Amino acid sequence: MSDHFEARFAAVGGQGILLAGEILAVAAISFEGKYALDSPTYTAQVRGGPTKVDVIIDSERIQFPRTTAIDFMLCLAQRSWNQFAFDLKEDCIVLIDPSLVHEVDERYRIYRLPIIEITKKEMKKMVYTSAVSLGAMAGLTNVLNPESIRKALLQKAPPGTEEPNMKAFKLGLEAIKQLMASG
Amino acid sequence: MPQQQNNGRRVVFWPGNEVIPEAAIAAGCRFFAGYPITPSSEMAHIMSRRLPQVGGVFIQMEDEIAAMGALIGASLTGEKVMTATSGPGFSLKQENIGYASMIEVPCVVVNVMRGGPSTGLPTALGQSDIMQARWGTHGDRPVIALTPSYLDEAYMETIRAFNLAEKFRMPVFVLLDEVIGHLSEKIEIPDPSEYELVERPRPKVPPEQYIPYDSSESDIPPLADYFSGYRFHMTGLNHDKTGFPTTNPAICQAENERMMRKVDAHLSEIEKYEEYLTEDADVGVIAFGSTARAAMVAVNDARERGIKAGLLRPITLWPFPEEAARNLGKRSKGIVVPEANLGQLIYEVQRVAGCTGPVVGVNKVGGVPIYPGEILAKIEELA
Structure with a gap:
């Protein structure tokens, strides 16, 4: 199962991360014909508490529904890193916002992208944080065609927010490409 | 929700806690009484929105015990009914589950298991209610408990839960665990032509000839709907075929054994693995x-x-x-x-x-x- 892929999006409640996980899974199912599942972690606090969602993608039916070796982790809060940075592969790609996550285990492949700053400056509304993050994730990994993720985002975007979501996705995708190009 | 078509089947990406209510509605469920409790709460949320859309009724009751009572009452009017709970609520419901078993009322009780005992681990996985499902209420009574591992299976097993409840006039449990309740998975919704729906046996005789626990033709007596002109009495006390209490040892023995036969004599139809x-x-x-x-x-x-x-x-x-x-x-x-x-x-x-x-x-x-x-x-x- 060489195309088995595990992703974890960790943040605090209210950053829209659970929906981002669903969008990634839907992208795999609807636009690439793969199997996917997502499992959110429920915490007692809804807003402001550490939360995460795990997404597993595979071309075959997924048996064990929880993560064992994570390929990609997005983290948008130090507390969430402290709580959820487990099950990561040795060469896990980790995407963080350096203004929110300060201490990480440097043995992973860490990418620091100012997601919050980009969102604030270009989108004005923090609700697009997850769309920017998804764009960056799409550029960092090759599990899915970025176009599939973009289409899934478009499908799941609330009516009237399609255009800004597309813009936010593109911002994230381009920003990560720049970061990768700059080494 | 992505809704594609695949060979006429709708492809969806739902969490287990959405699959079960949707399957219930497909099975004909039109009444849900509950008291939201994690990790089953989403089922109550979804039913509160979906049941009115299909002409059904959702009631949030004051507690778990009352929810189980409402379920029994609604079922007696002829509706297919369901509630959803988790360990602590399942404990509270046990007395009324026993009552439903004794008066032989069809109903589906979903338990999304979490850690225990007591309030335990509200949002985390547990599988510790399985003996409670079997023995949780006092007295001997037949038990059917289904435990799906996949969401497409959960859909079909929920439909089967209603069918078994109706056919055998008894509570049927769907035992999920938190992992299955909360994970979302790609499933293809079967077309209604792919399965059968079962209705409870109803009397073929006019009201004046109706005997509520008449088992002369089958171990599963016909059940009339309340408010349809049939008058009958139900009690949790041991009763004879008229539905009124009895302490006659021979009748009590025969009736309890008959209830057990509803499952024991139909194992090949019920058992699945x-x-x-x-x-x-x-x-x-x-x-x-x-x-x-x-x-x-x-x-x-x-x-x-x-x-x-x-x-x-x-x-x-x-x-x-x-x-x-x-x-x-x-x-x-x-x-x-x-x-x-x-x-x-x-x-x-x-x-x-x-x-x-x-x-x-x-x-x-x-x-x-x-x-x-x-x-x-x-x-x-x-x-």
Whole structure:
């Protein structure tokens, strides 16, 4: 199962991360014909508490529904890193916002992208944080065609927010490409 | 929700807690009474929105006990009914579950199991209510409990739960665990032409000739709908065929035995399980719910290492697939029983499997799932 892929999006409640996980899974199912599942972690606090969602993608039916070796982790809060940075592969790609996550285990492949700053400056509304993050994730990994993720985002975007979501996705995708190009 | 079509089937990406209410509605459920409790709360939310859309009724009751009572009353009017709860609520419902069993009212009770005892681990995995499902209410009564491992299976088993409840006039449990309740998975919604819906037996005689527990033709007496002109009495006391209390030993004996026959005499129709690589298995694994999915991976991993392991996955936990367990027990050197509790199903396996080798558990109650590697380690010990 060489195309088995595990992703974890960790943040605090209210950053829209659970929906981002669903969008990634839907992208795999609807636009690439793969199997996917997502499992959110429920915490007692809804807003402001550490939360995460795990997404597993595979071309075959997924048996064990929880993560064992994570390929990609997005983290948008130090507390969430402290709580959820487990099950990561040795060469896990980790995407963080350096203004929110300060201490990480440097043995992973860490990418620091100012997601919050980009969102604030270009989108004005923090609700697009997850769309920017998804764009960056799409550029960092090759599990899915970025176009599939973009289409899934478009499908799941609330009516009237399609255009800004597309813009936010593109911002994230381009920003990560720049970061990768700059080494 | 992505809604594609695949061979006429709708493809959706739903969490387990959405699959079950949608399947219930497809099965004809038009009444839900509940008291939201994690990790089953989404079912109440969804039913409160969906039932009015299909002409049904949702009631949030003042507590779990009242919800179970409302369920029984609604069922007696002829509706197909469901509630959803978790361990603490399942405990509270037990008295009324016994009442529903005694007066023989069809209903579906979903329990998304979490950690316990008491309020335990509200949002985390547990599988510790399985003996409670079997023995939780006092007295002898037949029990059907279904425990799906996959969401497409959960859809069909929910429909089957309604069919069995209606056919045998009794409560039927759907035992999920938190992992299955909260994970979202791609499923294809079966077309209604792919399954049958069952209605409870109703009287063929006019109201004046109706005898509510007349079992002269079948162990499952016809049940009239309240407010349809049929007058009858129901009581949790032992009763005779008229529905009125009796202490006549012969009648009490006969009626209790008849109730048990509803399940015992129909095992082949009710029992369901999946066997995976069990034909030549040296080491058997018996697991249910989400744990069975970890067990499936462990069995594959064991086979890759040259160990002949095989999995028996009960889909009906009650009645437990005894013959299949016995056959596996006879063939294997030992049996592993992984379960997210401190050892419950293992009692049943020890009782029925007749395995001459060791029967060992893999047990976790910390709210985290049992990993395939943990099951594999036990398989290797027994190989």
